[in-house]
Amino acid sequence: MKKYKVAILGATGAVGREMMKILAERSFPVEELHLLASERSAGQKIQWQGQELTVEPACDEAFRGLDIVLGAAENDIAKRFAPAIVKAGAVFVDNSSAFRLDPDVPLVIPEINPEDAKKHKGIIANPNCTTIVSLVAINALNQDSPIESIVASSYQATSGAGAGGPIELMNEVEALREGKSYEPKVFQYQIAYNVIPQIGGEAFEGYTSEEMKMQNEGRKIMHLPELKVSCTCVRVPVVRSHSVSIVVRTKEKISVERARELIAAAPGCRLVDDLKNKKYPMPLDTSDQDTVFVGRIRDDLTSDNGLNIWCCGDQVRKGAATNAVQIAQLLTE
């Protein structure tokens, strides 16, 4: 079996570390693994699969001879190194939003549009975390009747803001306990015992960048150019796993029973839908897993062709690291 020379760009962050874990878990055929990060992190030793790896400084030369680069860095870093990665002949599977809407770059959720990955020209983009969790949950409906619109309100975990998010939450809880003050750095305001209805800056007519991603990325991933999405993204004091409350409207009516069947059979989904017995997805039950949990499925009471759905998924894994490794796996097929 062919083995691959792989690098993780931004290896020391929350998503980069998760990518290392998932490459191992999925027995990805790694010949060499390079951990690339900023000069500041270079030299760090990290254990992986019984080897001690040394973090290397990211630079144009670092990509020579590589097959796959998993990007776990911010937009500016992704943009900075993409040309060198492509020039080196590696495929850049990038988790930043830098290239997601570029018409030359496929945007892929392997459960939904794996065939798009084949059309890459050196870069494949990994979608936004809330978008991945939501679309994996509802994609099966789209197979039965095209999705026309989505109204979504999210309950996003602090780890969506990187490793510093949960640390800030815990520091605030501790400070409040001791009656001390704590100045938020990661979030706009105190997130402990609060919810913050802003993720990202203003992007379009009062919507934030995060809120527009489900429409813009959803259209591309699902090949639904007319898809309409009204999204409200809210940070909640949860450590891990994003939840989304969704009203999805399809061209033709899909019954609740049929939706349950479709979702139960959909790749990457688990149906947990039994209100009488208090069974529904929750962040605590869905963290550190690759599955999107879906429940509370019921008819939308405001339209003829709508369903009301609740889903949860670990946004560091399925919403980021796992999806990127799954894309890399598509490249090895």
Place this chain on the structure above:
Amino acid sequence: MKKYKVAILGATGAVGREMMKILAERSFPVEELHLLASERSAGQKIQWQGQELTVEPACDEAFRGLDIVLGAAENDIAKRFAPAIVKAGAVFVDNSSAFRLDPDVPLVIPEINPEDAKKHKGIIANPNCTTIVSLVAINALNQDSPIESIVASSYQATSGAGAGGPIELMNEVEALREGKSYEPKVFQYQIAYNVIPQIGGEAFEGYTSEEMKMQNEGRKIMHLPELKVSCTCVRVPVVRSHSVSIVVRTKEKISVERARELIAAAPGCRLVDDLKNKKYPMPLDTSDQDTVFVGRIRDDLTSDNGLNIWCCGDQVRKGAATNAVQIAQLLTE
């Protein structure tokens, strides 16, 4: 000025104690205040307005000679004592859901339908907390063009479950900190660092009782018998103040600018809507107040006549105790 003989039924609970505070704050013309509760709480001494009041056991005889009884007890207690209260000639302003949909009982939010209070036959019902916060936020739109439908997802504080809710949250945080286990009693599951998408039992085709209240009570309060509401109610680890993400559709289009004007001028509302400067309603800023804060107003991207809105309000105060005292104030006019 006429003064009134007032009782609080369920005086020792979270809402009952808040009612005492609000009667004083609003200088309600109280001649006598009686604190009624279970036998178990009877005999407790509570300070109010410089007097020491003794909690009395609730019994049919306790209502004789009273003018107004503010109900802060559960449905079964409200049903148990309503006949005796009415027979005694007092008006029962009841915060339970026992009588809300009774056609003989007005259901009143003083900012919206004060005139309905006059039609009472001895009982006036106080609406559900999330319903009050949401309807106060959007009622001004209904004055411009009738509201046809609402899609709502709530972020409900632990104090909505009574005084035990925030105590359980804090006990869980403490137990987790010490690596101990804690058995949830108030909520179905651990609420610390979690969100729970169930409030109330199943009531209608997969919707919970709490979720159906906004449609059933909203129709009655707003005199919109055709109003359609799809609601998802979610408990979040917040101490106080419910938040609601709302898509509201009106018969004719209301522009974002006009909606801001209407809401800024609406009684009981404060417009806090400046995303660029990170200004929007949050639970931490809106607790211990009677105002419903409204922001993030933008066009619904999935319909021609919709608006996307975010609101927060203290559900113990405006969502319960304050609204009840405001109804009592209507009775004194």
